[in-house]
Amino acid sequence: MDLEGKNAIVTGASLGIGSAIALDLAKNGANVAINYRKHDTEANAICGQIAAxxxxxxxxxxxxxxxxxxxAMVETVVKEFGRVDILVNNAGVNRDAVIWKMTEEQWDEALAINLKGYFNYIRHVAPLFREQGSGKIVNVTSINGLRGKFGQSNYTAAKAGIIGLT
Structure with missing residues (x-):
């Protein structure tokens, strides 16, 4: 795929699947803004690979x-890159526990990151995409959003929500 001149945001891109997505987008020609929360060394290393x-x-x-x-992130990307063409919502966490032992905090964190986080970024790029007349949103989810998994009711509820959001 030719992404020459396109600008992408990838959430949760300092490690794992997100970093692989970011590198693949760059390999295909895109400039990539990497979102991270904790892993600054890893995020900067991915940016170094993109620059290479x-x-x-x-x-x-x-x-x-x-x-x-x-x-703020979307605004920074527009300021630095000029526009956003692609959003890949990938950030996610597991806070596994059986429902009768799950804390409210485990439930809330999984839904906040795995579902609300996707809404937050979509909400801020959607007006840009409408104004530009184009834009792509990719929401990464899980098969568990379709069938559930024991001990992951918070995670699977969020992933099912992403399917509905998409």
């Missing part, structure tokens, strides 16, 4: 569950 491909990489610390953090 001749693309622009931008690591931005932001809590996806925070509406204003998402807004």
């Amino acid at each position: 491909m001749g693309r622009r990489g931008l690591a931005i610390r932001a809590d996806v569950a925070n509406f204003k953090d998402a807004q």
Whole structure:
């Protein structure tokens, strides 16, 4: 796929699937803004790999569950790159526990990051995409959002919510 001149945001991109997505987008020509919450060394290393491909990489610390953090990140990307063409919502956490032992905090954190975080970024790029007349949103979810998994009711509820949101 040719993404030359396109600008992407990837949430949860300092490790794992998110970093692989960010690198693949850059390999295909996109500049990539990487969202991370804790892993700044890893996020900056991914940006270094993106730069080595001749693309622009931008690591931005932001809590996806925070509406204003998402807004600030999108605004920063527009300021630095000129526009946003692609959003990949990938950030996620597992806070596994059987429902009768799950704390309210475990439930809330899983839903805040895995579902509300996706809404937060969609909400801030959607007006840009409408104004530009184009834009792509990819929401990463899980098969568990379709069938559930024992000990992951919070995670699977969020992933099912992403399917509905998409």
